[in-house]
Amino acid sequence: MQDTVQTTPATFTAQEPAAVPDRTITYPLRNGSVLAHACPDWCIADHEGDLGGLLMPEDLRHEGKPAVLEFDTIEGTRERILDARIVQYPFASDGSEQPHMELMPDGGSGESTGWLSAAEFNAEIRRAQRHLTSLLHLSEQLAEARAVAHERFVAPGRLTGRGQPWLSLDNGDIETMPVDYLLRVFGVKVVEVDDDSRPAEQLAVLSGEPGEMTLSFKWCVPQVMREQLTRVELLKTRGVGRV
Incomplete structure (x- = not known):
């Protein structure tokens, strides 16, 4: 007779998923109604200005943390050359309702390039990388000079x-x-x-x-x-x- 060993399966307890904070915000609208909308996790806007009761749905804007390129002027001030951030107008109907990249070549002007998809933004990154390579060559030329x-x-x-x-x-x-x-x-x-x-x-x-x-x-x-x-x-x- 062959010996057998019986084992009792250990009781498996599924781990509770981490609690996800509720990012739903209720916005008073200009017409007196309200809009309940979940703020995406990449958005860092406090939406304080949207809660005053003067918002239209298409004006709701989500924005992510900016990546900023700055430089120091000879006068000792600090200026912004390029700002980039993810932006979304979830209730718009002009193409900006999807998350897109907003670029402001002159960070102090507030003027942006429009709505860039991930592929379009990658093309801008490659252009910036080529510019950086040119700057490195200029640095070497400056050292020689x-x-x-x-x-x-x-x-x-x-x-x-x-x-x-x-x-x-x-x-x-x-x-x-x-x-x-x-x-x-x-x-x-x-x-x-x-x-x-x-x-x-x-x-x-x-x-x-x-x-x-x-x-x-x-x-x-x-x-x-x-x-x-x-x-x-x-x-x-x-x-x-x-x-």
Whole structure:
């Protein structure tokens, strides 16, 4: 006779779903009736202005949290270049009744581009990404231009303390100018070492004084990291620990 083992199934208790807050809002309408409508979970509007009894259904607007691109002006003020947020007019009949993206290229103007679907908004994102790539290229071009201008500036007779061209570089220049130019300005000789006695985390060591310096790398450090470490070590000469 074969032995059998009987097991009693454990009692399964279904977990209660998390309570979903009721986002239904009752809006007094202009004609004296009321409108009960559930606010979508992405909407951050408090709808305080909609509860005064002067609302028409087609004027009800839901809006999400904005993504804002800002910049600081030379006067010290902060301006908004681009605002983007999800918007919906649920009772409209002009195409805006579906959730759509609202873009305001000039955040201070209040003028929007219209009603963008997800596909249309993705096209705008790709356009912005291409613009960002162009800005990165311009940044590299600017760093090169500053290096050329600096080299002209430190020509003989143009700088007090001649022979110390590094004094007229600021931290931003060290963070961005071409590394080969920085090595020339600071008078840095680069060497590679195979020194097992050096701590593993000590990948680069800058020694000497500006004008006659030696920057030694462990042989295993790749070129891209060498450029970053060069900037870090040069910034240390200014009392700055990192880029």
